[in-house]
Amino acid sequence: MSRLDETHDPARVSWVEGADGHPDFPIQNLPLGVFSLDDAPRGGVAIGDFILDLAALADSGLLSCEAQEAARAASGPELNALLEGGGAPRRALRRRISDLLSDPAQRERVEPMLHRTNDCRMHLPARIGDYTDFYVGIHHALNVGRLFRPDAPLLPNYKHVPIGYHGRASSVRPTDAPVIRPSGQLKAADADPIFAPSRRLDFELELGAWIGGGSGLGRPIPLAEAERHLAGLCLLNDWSARDIQAWEYQPLGPFLSKNFLTTVSPWVVTAEALEPYRTAPEPRPAGDPAPLPYLDDPTDRARGGFAIDLEVRISTRKMREEGIEDLVLSRSHARHMYWTVGQMIAHHASNGCDLRSGDLLGTGTLSAPTADGFGSLLELTRGGAEPLSLPNGETRAFLEDGDEIALSGRLSAPGFVNLGFGECRGRVVAG
Template identity: 45%
Template sequence: MYGIFSYDIASPRVGLKHGSRILDLEVVGLLGYFNDLTIDPAVFAQPALNEFIALGKPRHRLIRQRLNELLSDENAAFKDVYEQVFIDESRAKMHLPVRIGDYTDFYAGIHHAENVGRMFRPNAEPLLPNYRHLPVAYHGRASSIVVSGTSIQRPNGQYLGPDNQPVFGPSKALDFELELGLIIGKNNALGNSIAVDDAEDYIFGLTLFNDWSARDIQRWEYQPLGPFLGKNFASSLSAWVVPLDDLESFRVTGIQQEPIPLPYLRCAKASHFDLELEVILRTAAGDAVVISRTNARNLYWSFAQMIAHHTVGGCNLNIGDVLATGTISGSTPGSYGSLLELSWNGTRPLHLSAQTTRTFLEDGDSLILQGWGFAEGIRVDLGEVSGTISQKQQ
């Protein structure tokens, strides 16, 4: 996994996470380990991964191969420079991994969409008519995406009070959403669409993503143009990005798509990924409970389909853009990716311990999303994204 870190007086730079240590790629480059690959170490001396990402996949693969060689016998490879190239993670401050141009949030978790439908349109089909025909999505706010670990201030906003009149105050229904975020790795020009079978070339890698949501604000504001203040107070991105290349062992066929989508959304190869996901809620009092376990296989639409759809009208994507999947819920209660679903809109409190229940998030609660792939004896960590709720400043 790649990320941006700083420590002591060292300015932000690109690192490779290696266990509990970070390999400082600027230093590795300055020491000449990439010289024969003609990789300028300056690409690692940046406050965001964008310049590194812009090198492109062929060069990423060369770098990765070199790093694997060096790390396979790290004591020998870095004999006299070990202290220079490795930083203990505990000494590092992590930064937002990419400079984000635009952020898009999909709605590709079909069980989540069904649950929302069942809750809010109880007498209708859970899925709206377009759901199985196109990957529904909306544009989100890029400026308020923060790196994992940043505390999240409970937003003020307008919502309906008990007498159905709008009132103003701190949200009383603060929620998380368990999502994956794609980091775009290549630009397409405005007007040029990306074919579904080429789409993965445009993904640099994957992150964990928490699309914090204020359900009371969202419910009152969202008609007819979608979510706005219910979402834009903050979203959290993990500090580490896993290159898509690293996830090849977990590639699987997705949920059967019925009806078969229009040709521009038909993928020749399996384009879903078998990735385990977990949500931990830790209260200020110290209770820490896994409140959900699910899998990225619950996404109806694949990453490739999201990109093909996003660009089919000519919209341009840029390196560093974030495309989030939407909430990933499984089909059973213990696998839901939001408190909205886990507490069924507040009607079924979640028991964290004998004394502690939750419907939505309380001040002081920490929410941690984790993920990994495991197949054929190989485990690949997706890292984690965490955030603690702080009280709204008065």
């Protein structure tokens, strides 16, 4: 049965001003988020440069059955209740909203429920119980490995198991939260460690996967069912203090070098909106080991990937003062995932770990195989040895105070409208 419906129709247009042709949020997207004006946060749906108020919609009498239940579940300050309901209520709400926003006869009733995005404050879309960061970007793993282990850049387990570590949910923030430079223990060669602000602050270009529909403790999620637990995707920047990380990461991995902040784009591009952009993952190189049976499924092999172009831009304080536009540092793609989102979900639960609606999984840095697509400064500058030259004569080995990093993503597929995520942006400030 086709997972596509009228909401994906590229010919569908909206009466909302500026929605048609919008770079991120045309009517074919309709992502979910949480916003506020000067009052309580509540759920909303992005359409062009506006947000449709789901609390108002739930009280409007324009919905019924599952769509009404979904809007009511999304009327509070977090979307966990809606995500827990799984795909059916999200799909019903999406179809009804798409009808309302495309039917000019409904404009008079619906337009008062729209708020200009620029007048709103965005919040995290869900209460995050747990955040796990994976390491599925194989080119990033190879690049970093070559810096520290030139003869064996990939550890023996990489092509057998999706590597991940538990991050810190309390420090996940939506776009535009300040990136406060962290302090920690720094260790130079032939010197005792000191406690000081990080001198090697970095970004990481990632996708985030929101869990919808949890699993019970002791109950693995088969890969064939993993898609049912994916609520949607966002952009994710897992800021990294490379100097703190270098001293602390052995033997248990990252800690204070990562948990000071993770920035996400505030909109959940739902699994339903993602349907036209599903694609087969990149084939594994000849000679690579086949995944173990619990990480292998024909549907995941056929459509476990996503057609998402990714971009990183930088703006320094001096660039903004001189009126210089953001500089593109990197262009990559979601195809550079060695393990799929479905495999991440299945592996996470394979030992009986329970996943909960609102949990967040990061992919790890999604670098391309060539330097124009590297997803971190650690790679772009070869560990700081080859600083980047910026258009105004500045150079950067790692991020300085006042630097701003913006991630963006574009979903594209032949015959369908391009969709986006909105920006994932953060500016570094002194600690």
